[in-house]
Amino acid sequence: MPRDSLTREQIVRTAVELLDEEGLDGLNMRNLGKRLNAAATAVYWHVKNKDDLLLLAGDRVWDEIEFADPDALGWRDAATALAVGLHAMFERHPWLVQAFGSHLFYGEGKARYDDHCLAVYESGGFTGAQADRAAAAVFTYVLGNVLGASATVSLTMRLTRGGKDAEAVMRDTMEKAAEVAARFPRLRARLDAPAAADYAGAPEETFEYGLRALLNGIEAERAGVPS
Incomplete structure (x- = not known):
């Protein structure tokens, strides 16, 4: 061309x-x-x-994230929808999560998202630095939540390019990790449970649980409820 x-x-x-x-x-x-x-x-x-x-x-x-309307949904549901949309975008593009560690990103797409985030929290009564902190806390939580999955994707690509069986390497690594975990009583109890998940796997609905708890705390602090 x-x-x-x-x-x-x-x-x-x-x-x-x-x-x-x-x-x-x-x-x-x-x-x-x-x-x-x-x-x-x-x-x-x-x-x-x-x-x-x-x-x-x-x-x-960033333009892939659908903007929820706080006037129609209320600020809590709008903030939740934004965080879920951000999480899904990071899962679709794991390279972006990795690149945050070595690049400074800016542009209209991210600025538009950031601006709408502030509008959502301001609609819930957060003002000035309160809205900034709330938006930053949720963003940091979402980013941290997808780090593990992003690293797994990156490692799988690297192993595959090197001619290795990525699935076998992962399985061997998890077996070794489980052997180490079995030395500790609480981890061993979970590994021995009938419905035990993979040692490195998070329980179902962990993201939703954490997001709900975080928004509860943010809302309580805005209302002046003692922690």
Whole structure:
């Protein structure tokens, strides 16, 4: 594809697809050019470098989150819907979670989401720094909740590229982790339970439970209820 027929939108959309399939390690101008049927040099006419491309791709995916209307739902349900939408977006794009550790993301997509978050909390009576803290606390909780799944996706990609059986490596690792956990009484009791889950697995509805507890605490603090 000639450079004059490429658009930034095409490049960014294709970069997101590449990142979803191959992770951060798979993003480079050569791989991207192949997908676009264009020379890598043609991409540089639209983006400065790989970091610039990652920044654009990272901002684009924020537009996937549907904005809940606090006037129609109430601030609690709207805040919950936003957090669930953010969690789902991170799960679809685990590379973004990983990239937060080494890149500073900004752009209209993220700013639009952040602005709506503040509007949701302000509709619930949070003002100034209260709204800032509430939005930041929920964002941090969601990000932390998806870190494990994101790391698993990244590790699986890396093992597969290295020619290893990712499933076998994961299974062996969990068996070793369970052996260590069995030395401790409370962990051993859970491992020995008839319906025991994988040692590294979280109980069902953990995200929902934590989000509900966090919003309860935020609401109580706003109302001046002693903790």
